[in-house]
Amino acid sequence: MSGSLNPTALARLLGQWNHGAAPAYREMADVVRLLILDGRVPLDTALPSERTLSETLGVSRTTVTAAYAHLRGQGFLSSGQGTRGRTCLPNAASSAGRTSAPGLAAPDGVIDLAYASLPASGEVVHRAFASALTELPALLPGFGYDVLGVPALREAIAARYTAAGVATTAAQILVTSGAQHALNIVLRTLAGRTHTAKADKVLVDHPTYPNALDAIRANGCRPVPVALLPAPERGVPGSGWDMDAIESTLMQQRPKMAYVVPDFHNPTGRLMPDVHRRRLVRAAAASGTVLVADETLRELNLDGGASAPLAAFSPAVVSIGSLSKSHWAGLRTGWIRAGEGLVQRFAATRTTMDLGGPVVEQLAAAHLVRGLTEPLPARLAALRENRSALLELLCAHLPQWQAERPSGGLTVWCRLPEPCSTALTVIAPDFGIRLAAGPRFGVGGAFEHYLRVPYTLPPDQLETAVLALRSAQVRLDGAPQLRRTLRAESTAAAIA
Known part of the structure; x- marks a missing residue:
């Protein structure tokens, strides 16, 4: 079990979170969710109590209570005893209505594109x-x-x-x-x-x-x-x-x-x-x-x-x-x-x-x-197939994205048409996928224009993932205020 986060540390991570673009509790919950998805707040970490966090931030306890309740409803905070909920990721039971399919990479039914790793060479x-x-x-x-x-x-x-x-x-x-x-x-x-x-x-x-x-x-x-x-x-x-x-x-x-x-x-x-x-x-x-x-x-x-x-x-x-x-x-x-x-x-x-x-x-x-060469030919052949499939899918379904063809490794680095990487990462679980935002790969909040997409999954699951990415992109295209708010929160968190 991980440790706990004191209110001063969480306040520093939150940065300038209250922009007035949405109810305060929603803005606070969105930034905490981003910190969890980004890995800056580890999973299974106890958040500060409602009372101590409200005192540290100088906001009403009602605001913190509502933010925590919103995170619990989304599956990012456990419903343990008292107010010291622990950070977590949504499970399958709380993912009703999401775009997902059986047999996906993650046990909660969400395709995990936040990591670039292969299963064992059995x-x-x-x-x-x-x-x-x-x-x-x-x-x-x-x-x-x-x-x-x-x-x-x-x-x-x-x-x-x-x-x-x-x-x-x-x-x-x-x-x-x-x-x-x-x-x-x-x-x-x-x-x-x-x-x-x-x-x-x-x-x-x-x-x-x-x-x-x-x-x-x-x-x-x-x-x-x-x-x-x-x-x-x-x-x-x-x-x-x-x-x-x-x-x-x-x-x-x-x-x-x-x-x-x-x-x-x-x-x-x-x-x-x-x-x-x-x-x-x-x-x-x-x-x-x-x-x-x-x-x-x-x-x-x-x-x-x-x-x-x-x-x-x-x-x-x-x-x-x-x-x-x-x-x-x-x-x-x-x-x-x-x-x-x-x-x-x-x-x-x-x-x-x-x-x-x-x-x-x-x-x-x-x-x-x-015997390093024994499993490599088959693994490399599968990766070449996956890479080709991902590049074709991105070209067909997200033609405005500019995907750089990699010479090797496990990932494609994509340039997005808008600086919306963080916003995509935040809403991605609603569409059955998990992402790592572009700013995770840089210093000072850079790379909002970029997203890393692994090709470690087979072509059928990559197709599901790209279709989910397209759906998330369509949602963002219709909600420019959401994109601007989440980008501002990401920048504030990076500077903090």
Whole structure:
């Protein structure tokens, strides 16, 4: 169970919520709902009592009571004892009348497009765990703590890098509980909170992976965004990265770290060419910036584009990888590749967070890494089919949306005709879908003109999702005041 949110913290998240465009309780409820859908208020979090929140906000208790009642009616607040309801998402029972179909991705009957992840590569993962259980007895006499990771897995990961042209030993690998865990270790070691008044800077692509932005902020750092170039016109080649802007920012800002996703960038699906990788590592070295490459999507190469790992261009690059996208997020297995000395520093930091990962999962992961190519052909073929289906559906049903064709990865980045991403996200559950608003992928409320749409579901479910998106867009087109109000609330929450 998650914790609770005190009234001061919720007031800060609400920002300037009362615009007078609707009854106050409705405006408050809409902003709280946005915060829940956006992930800024975690699920199963107890909200402040009606009395304390009304006192903190300087509004009547009736307003807060009505807002909470409205959230309960929509299924975003539990109906527990007293006034300390907990945040939740609408379940199937409270979704009557919504556009939905049986067999959808989420257990509540809502198609979940907020996450970009695949189901497990079934038989392959099961077989790996079966083999791991036969190997477990040999390790049982040990203590079970290994902060660096099980040797067999570290050796397998090192061999993968060596085969890709980056000579690597097991001593250069630290196994983590997923890529997010790895990024937090790197941040805490290299650019975490300091005793100085100024927060360390971390350069990021703009847009970028939203959980990375959360980790950067949570570790007391300040993201420094550098905008990607606009999507190239159809049939016109383009790399997507503004290397002149990156080089200039590195030299002027001199950030401690730069976090980049060069391999099938999240959310655009772009692949950085090798010529730009060389420029990037040179510029990072000149500015004294540690370059961190997130390679979790590297194996999801749909068009066969060739590229070398970023570490192939400099031994100073820190690489983060994971099995979450290629095999299954439930494995919770990731890694860091760096120089031996840096890996020892990361290990020391890791001991302040945990003392190592589960042994059986690591043994299974070693089998999966060694046989990484086994499930990929079928998964890539399915993803190509899904990508084609989604792009065709968007073109047919939402022709005013501009969808950028990704080279790999799991998502399509769409430019909307109006700055209505947040508004679409708020009303989407009414049409049977769940979305992640464009501003989640940026800094300071940017990307209201954009929406990320995953193609991780089969074509029939993608068709249902796109038809629901069209219905939501039609509703917004007929309610411009709703769009303006929700956009203002999103901007206020981002600034707060």
